[in-house]
Amino acid sequence: MxxxxxxxxxxxxxxxxxxxxxxxxxxxxxxxxxxxxxxxxxxxxxxxxxxxxxxxxxxxxxxxxxxxxxxxxxxxxxxxxxxxxxxxxxxxxxxxxxxxxxxxxxxxxxxxxxxxxxxxxxxxxxxxxxxxxxxxxxxxxxxxxxxxxxxxxxxxxxxxxxxxxxxxxxxxxxxxxxxxxxxxxxxxxxxxxxxxxxxxxxxxxxxxxxxxxxxxxxxxxxxxxxxxxxGDGDYVPGEHCRFCKIKSTCRARADEALETAKAEFADDGTIDVNTPEPATLTPEELAEILFVVDDIEKWCKDIKAYALDQALSGTTYEGFKLVEGRSNRAITNEPEAVKRLLEKGGVTEDDLYAPRKLESITNLEKKVGKKVFAEILDGVIVKPPGKPVLVTEDDKRPAIQSAESAASDFAEDLLD
Ligand code: SF4
Structure with a gap:
């Protein structure tokens, strides 16, 4: 063992x-x-x-x-x-x-x-x-x-x-x-x-x-x-890069992401030179780009996270600097703040506290257990249709039948 x-x-x-x-x-x-x-x-x-x-x-x-x-x-x-x-x-x-x-x-x-x-x-x-x-x-x-x-x-x-x-x-x-x-x-x-x-x-x-x-x-x-x-063989980027420890700095992955971006946005020669190229992309061209956009996006995120990490450890990148990001104000002494607000702010305790909020469904389920949770909350939990997403055809989820009704359902959800 x-x-x-x-x-x-x-x-x-x-x-x-x-x-x-x-x-x-x-x-x-x-x-x-x-x-x-x-x-x-x-x-x-x-x-x-x-x-x-x-x-x-x-x-x-x-x-x-x-x-x-x-x-x-x-x-x-x-x-x-x-x-x-x-x-x-x-x-x-x-x-x-x-x-x-x-x-x-x-x-x-x-x-x-x-x-x-x-x-x-x-x-x-x-x-x-x-x-x-x-x-x-x-x-x-x-x-x-x-x-x-x-x-x-x-x-x-x-x-x-x-x-x-x-x-x-x-x-x-x-x-x-x-x-x-x-x-x-x-x-x-x-x-x-x-x-x-x-x-x-x-x-x-x-x-x-x-x-x-x-x-x-x-x-x-x-x-x-x-x-x-x-250590022989060629570097082959793909979906398997996801958990690779060098994914942020891997040259092959960077080359592929940049090459793909270049290729997808470049004229592939199929356009008739006598016809002026339209100012906007066609649905066919957009489909081509959609196929690769997720991989490029993942790579961009990895690069940004890695570079920030390195910059925090002292690496400098020409043309870049570290600055403080946006931050929110914080109360350092809550009892003292409450005391002052009640005494001098003209408010009551009810004004000071946000209403109690129920834990998220995931957290409640974790605390009670999935089976018991499903039993005792039967009938009081709904799963509304998810916001429409565009995925590749091999995705296991069934396609939404009518794009029009999906769009109007989604618009109604936003109004609710
Ligand atoms: S990130 Fe680079 S080394 Fe790692 S699996 Fe992908 S191509 Fe190979």
């Missing part, structure tokens, strides 16, 4: 595999960047979301150990009480979300045992896939091995980014580690990979044959991992 908070990080981590498989030099470049930060005495700030996820994994491990009979009920109760007392992120929401996950796991365990009575159930297993990825290892949350089938289940506690099991390289690498360890005894033919993301109400499963998994590992992973390990 590996400690949740001690999950070590390899250069070519499974969680970063989508990135280093697409952009092989990124892993080494990130490593160099981190070394430079370390040399300057700058530590990467700990993420509260990572800590919250770690605690959710710890809690689910206690529950699964109890359900699987690894520990007695009395031992589990002691561990749960200790956990509740010590862990800052424990609350009704964590309890409920972990229950969704552990219920799913136990369902799968029972199904596996029905088919293979001595099915193997492993929790928090270190998985070694170094046969394909130098020093490659990871930790699988749940591993179920029955005759011919390997199942891997992973808990994703975050809710900021939806993670799907479909062709997910992290899950496939874990599956490789698991299959290597258990293939001999169970003759694994099929691999089922499931990601449970309870806070987004999402459970997704991707299935593939062991043969295809090995083919992917040998044909794609191995050569790319070798390149990534030595």
């Amino acid at each position: 590996t400690g949740h908070s001690e999950r070590a990080h390899a250069l070519l981590s499974a969680s970063g595999s989508k990135r280093w498989l697409a952009c092989t030099p990124s892993a080494r470049a990130e490593g160099i960047f981190m070394q430079e930060l370390e040399a300057q005495g700058i530590k990467e700030p700990e993420s509260p979301f990572a800590e919250e996820g770690t605690q959710a994994h710890e809690y689910s491990e206690i529950i699964l150990d109890r359900e699987l009979g690894v520990i007695t009920k009395a031992q589990a109760t002691r561990r749960i009480n200790k956990f509740k007392k010590e862990k800052q992120y424990y609350g009704p929401e964590m309890e409920e979300m972990v229950e969704v996950y552990t219920d799913f796991v136990m369902e799968r365990v029972n199904a596996a045992r029905l088919e293979t009575p001595d099915a193997l159930v492993l929790i928090e297993q270190r998985l070694d896939f170094s046969q394909w990825v130098p020093n490659g290892f990871g930790t699988g949350d749940v591993l179920l091995v029955r005759d011919g089938v390997l199942e891997i289940i992973d808990l994703k506690y975050g809710k900021g980014v939806a993670v799907d099991a479909y062709e997910n390289p992290q899950m496939k690498l874990y599956a490789l580690g698991a299959i290597t360890a258990h293939d001999v005894l169970y003759d694994i033919q099929e691999v089922h990979m499931t990601i449970v993301q309870p806070r987004l109400d999402s459970i997704s499963t991707f299935e593939m044959s062991a043969e295809d998994l090995y083919k992917w590992a040998n044909d794609e992973v191995k050569p790319k991992a070798e390149m990534a390990d030595t």
Whole structure:
């Protein structure tokens, strides 16, 4: 078993595999960047979301150990009480979300045992896939091995980014580690990979044959991992840049953003030179620009945030200076201010305080728990239609049928 908070990080981590498989030099470049930060005495700030996820994994491990009979009920109760007392992120929401996950796991365990009575159930297993990825290892949350089938289940506690099991390289690498360890005894033919993301109400499963998994590992992973390990290959910007540590200063990403902007705004030669170019962009030209505008916007934001950070640490940029931003006045001594206002301001206490405001729905739900919240507030919560947004056609949401009615609904909402 590996400690949740001690999950070590390899250069070519499974969680970063989508990135280093697409952009092989990124892993080494990130490593160099981190070394430079370390040399300057700058530590990467700990993420509260990572800590919250770690605690959710710890809690689910206690529950699964109890359900699987690894520990007695009395031992589990002691561990749960200790956990509740010590862990800052424990609350009704964590309890409920972990229950969704552990219920799913136990369902799968029972199904596996029905088919293979001595099915193997492993929790928090270190998985070694170094046969394909130098020093490659990871930790699988749940591993179920029955005759011919390997199942891997992973808990994703975050809710900021939806993670799907479909062709997910992290899950496939874990599956490789698991299959290597258990293939001999169970003759694994099929691999089922499931990601449970309870806070987004999402459970997704991707299935593939062991043969295809090995083919992917040998044909794609191995050569790319070798390149990534030595820092070879081309920098390839894309959606995977999102969590790259050098995304703000990456030259390839900057080049692509600037090139794309230039290309999209330049005349592509399709306009007839004899016809005067219209002063305004056509819907077709706007559509072309819309395709790339999000990426350019993200890059601009990253650049601005990084440059500000560096400027605050002493870097100067020619033509730029640091100034104080806009700020709001603040009362430093509230009781004294209230006293003076009441005595000399000609107002009453009612005039001084804003009316009490209900917490946000998200916060209330967190305090009460999702299930209870839905039960007790049934009928007093509505979800009005969202403000229309323009997205690419592959978006899963259904298209609004009538643009006219969407516009008038939205206008009515604004008037309400
Ligand atoms: S920002 Fe993108 S292109 Fe640049 S190294 Fe990272 S993953 Fe590669």
